[in-house]
Amino acid sequence: MIAMSATGLAGGAALTTALAALGPLGMFGGLFVLGAIGLLADKITEFGIENIAKLVLKEHLKTTSKEELVELVKKSLITKSMKLKILDYIENFNEN
Secondary structure (H helix, E strand, C coil): CHHHHHHCCHHHHHHHHHHHHHHHCCHHHHHHHHHHHHHHHHHHHHHHHHHHCCCCCCCCCCCCHHHHHHHHHHHHCCHHHHHHHHHHHHCCCCCC
């Protein structure tokens, strides 16, 4: 359905056109891009979004003060539970 609405075509033509639009080598490139996205999503969930957020915050705290980062997190469009976890991490961050 998404392929048909995005391309204005129907059936196999919609699928082929949508896949070709995703990658540099036509349909095969699109299939490769979809596979890469799937593997990347799997690794992110395996490692954990919280761990990724902590790594990003650790790097961000090298150039930004805790107060500025707290304000940035408060304005962010993320869940309340994730905000609380991030704010707790920032408050307890040790630069060692």
